[in-house]
Amino acid sequence: MTDIPDRVPTPCPSCSPELETVHEVLTVTEGGGTLTVRCGECGHVHKVQPERQREVTLDVVVSQEGESFTANVTVPEEETVEVGDEFILETQEVLSTVRVTSVELDGQRRTETSAADEIETVWSREVDNVAVNVTVHPKDGSRDDSRGITVYVPGDYEFTVGEVEEFGDDEFEIDAFVVRDDASGYERDRYEMDGDTVLAKDAKRVYAYDQTSSAWSAW
Numbered sequence: 001m002t003d004i005p006d007r008v009p010t011p012c013p014s015c016s017p018e019l020e021t022v023h024e025v026l027t028v029t030e031g032g033g034t035l036t037v038r039c040g041e042c043g044h045v046h047k048v049q050p051e052r053q054r055e056v057t058l059d060v061v062v063s064q065e066g067e068s069f070t071a072n073v074t075v076p077e078e079e080t081v082e083v084g085d086e087f088i089l090e091t092q093e094v095l096s097t098v099r100v101t102s103v104e105l106d107g108q109r110r111t112e113t114s115a116a117d118e119i120e121t122v123w124s125r126e127v128d129n130v131a132v133n134v135t136v137h138p139k140d141g142s143r144d145d146s147r148g149i150t151v152y153v154p155g156d157y158e159f160t161v162g163e164v165e166e167f168g169d170d171e172f173e174i175d176a177f178v179v180r181d182d183a184s185g186y187e188r189d190r191y192e193m194d195g196d197t198v199l200a201k202d203a204k205r206v207y208a209y210d211q212t213s214s215a216w217s218a219w
Contacts, residue, residue: 014044082113098124127155127201155201162194172208
């Protein structure tokens with residue numbers, strides 16, 4: 001254990017054998033197996049065994065640009081995992097931030113939240129870099145010849161209603177956006193007022209009007 005605090009609550013065999021008192025940590029054995037502590041009430045010095053946090057290893061399925069891979073993460077068994085949580089996943093192949101999209105329990109039952117020790121699989125998606133689907137309408141406002149494009153941006157990239165974006169040969173003014181189900185901090189699903197902003201990792205779809213200088217073509 002490397003995160004031993006400077007003070008710990010523990011019973012004192014001299015002045016408080018049944019109730020915990022605050023003790024100052026004097027020394028820690030290698031590996032954190034035994035603490036030498038001094039009672040803050042009477043000054044008695046004695047040794048204690050720190051309580052070790054039990055952990056569980058969870059299977060994590062990560063979706064990444066249409067593909068997926070499986071990894072593992074170790075967490076305290078009493079920790080609660082819920083849809084929308086983000087954590088750093090480190091494997092030999094990848095180091096990335098992922099967001100929980102679903103929690104699977106025994107019997108393939110899906111839930112929004114659960115204690116870690118009851119979870120079979122955590123389903124997630126990478127949010128460091130994301131693909132955002134954009135529906136682009138013709139500049140004249142018609143919807144018959146709308147087209148879809150996909151832009152690739154960092155997860156914290158912001159899209160704002162009323163602003164013009166340019167990606168390669170595509171230039172468009174954002175008209176509205178729809179928020180993902182696993183996103184938090186938003187009051188509704190759809191936004192379309194000038195100045196409304198969404199992070200790319202939270203955007204389910206962005207709607208926009210074409211602003212390219214060339215004539216519109218559906219092809």
